Amino acid sequence: MGLVMSYAADLHTHSRFAMGTSRSLDFGALVRGAKTKGIDLLATADFTHPVWIEETRAALSETPDGLLALDGVSFILGTEVNCTAQQGGRGRRVHVLLFAPNLGAVDAINARLASSGSLEGDGRPTLRLSPRDLLAAALDVDERCFVIPAHLWTPWFGLYGAKSGFDSLEECFGDLTGRVHAVESGLSADPAMCWRVPSLDGVSIVSFSDAHSPGRMGRELTVFRGEPSYDGLRAALARQQIEYTVELFPEEGKYHHSGHRKCGVRLSPAAAARSGGRCPKCGRPTTKGVLQRVEELSARPAEADVDGAGLIRSRSGRPPFRRMASLGQIVSEALECGPTAKRATAAYAALVSHFGSELAVLLDAPEGEIAPLAGERVAQGISRVRNGDLTIEPGYDGVYGSVTIWPGR
Ligand SMILES: [Zn+2]
Ligand SMILES: [Zn+2]
Missing domain, CATH: 3.20.20.140 (Metal-dependent hydrolases)
Structure with missing residues (x-):
């Protein structure tokens, strides 16, 4: 066919x-x-x-x-x-x-x-x-x-x-x-x-x-x-x-960075290497995060470019990927209410029913068509996530990281 x-x-x-x-x-x-x-x-x-x-x-x-x-x-x-x-x-x-x-x-x-x-x-x-x-x-x-x-x-x-x-x-x-x-x-x-x-x-x-x-x-x-x-x-x-x-x-994942949850210590791969696998506060062993583990097993630097459609592409032709946040989170942050609040669920439902699915809203919906359905701020939130314009706190040792669209609230 x-x-x-x-x-x-x-x-x-x-x-x-x-x-x-x-x-x-x-x-x-x-x-x-x-x-x-x-x-x-x-x-x-x-x-x-x-x-x-x-x-x-x-x-x-x-x-x-x-x-x-x-x-x-x-x-x-x-x-x-x-x-x-x-x-x-x-x-x-x-x-x-x-x-x-x-x-x-x-x-x-x-x-x-x-x-x-x-x-x-x-x-x-x-x-x-x-x-x-x-x-x-x-x-x-x-x-x-x-x-x-x-x-x-x-x-x-x-x-x-x-x-x-x-x-x-x-x-x-x-x-x-x-x-x-x-x-x-x-x-x-x-x-x-x-x-x-x-x-x-x-x-x-x-x-x-x-x-x-x-x-x-x-x-x-x-x-x-x-x-x-x-x-x-x-x-x-x-x-x-x-x-x-x-x-x-x-x-956002629970094990991106290394660290020690009990002491609230989060370590980048470089900091973890300096501390020799021990928590700088209490001396106990730290949990080695994913990033540090990748450093150990990798043989070359990260090589990725973002194309015009927001796809992150490898220089060696591997299948690309896109980064996203959940629509529920974007709507709730944009409207400054919980994800189950009536305003949030109404905006979510309006977008999903118009564009067909959450994935279609997040990836394909034109920004100009989002605002009339869910408001200017939701449209802005989706475009900020698409552009990676976010504040990010990495997770470590079982503690989820966080992604915030509008910092400082
Ligand atoms: Zn599993
Ligand atoms: Zn500790």
Whole structure:
């Protein structure tokens, strides 16, 4: 057909059965969230959980393209697993996203994984299994299964994390490294940070929300190019067919800088290096942030340029990305009220219904059309976020960073 299609995907989501998630996360909420945010393809999430997979089976219908559907939203069977195993003489804990082409494969995978840990408690199960052995077990069930290491850089649970991760994909996946085609940058990192690491040159850098409540769906996402099907997505990952990813400012993440939360000490990579991994206040070990970890594993400086459309582009032709804040935050800051105040929800609803989705408002809505619907100040806020004209406090050691559009209030 030669028609180039693109679709927005959020493939790291959760159900209400994963630890720490909202009780309201059912398929109704996921579908409403996808439509409001502008997400075309969602992960079904938590497919190892016995109750949730039954809800999945009952609510969604499998389609011939290897996906599932509900009310015009497409889903892919996907889950997150906490892999804990000794590798290379060290205990490792790594979160991995796992995807399967049909419900039959999911049943077979779940039957195998049940011997490695409990699937009944947490929707993101902790298994005594290395990421390599998880991938091997899935491939043994169906060759089309694939994995994406989740939030690659976070100190705990990231494959490149400082606490219990690895220094390379090879060290983790060994003989199966060639089967890993993508990594998730995570909230505390962005693609430009990943471009600095040569061992990631051959893999797609993707971004998803890791939403624990419906409002956070799509806060980061990936717009893929190609056929929106299970095999189309696999091909897009293998060939880096990505239009762009949408990223929060990585400083907002909980582990961007290094530091010590108890003492309120935040350290840039340079300051962390000077302090020798110890808190300058109390002398305890600091938590190494994502930026410091990138410095350790990178081999070249950051090389990125912003083009006329606001896309941040690498000089070596990697897929670009855009930085964003949530529309709810922009509206609430602009109108100086809480995000659930009537004025804020009315402005939000007016914009989303006019432009079709939150993503369309944030990325594509002409500034001149925003003001008549939601006011001059909201229009100004969106344009400030698009231009990166913001005040940013980096997160560290589990403390979220903050992005403020109008400082000094
Ligand atoms: Zn995780
Ligand atoms: Zn301290």
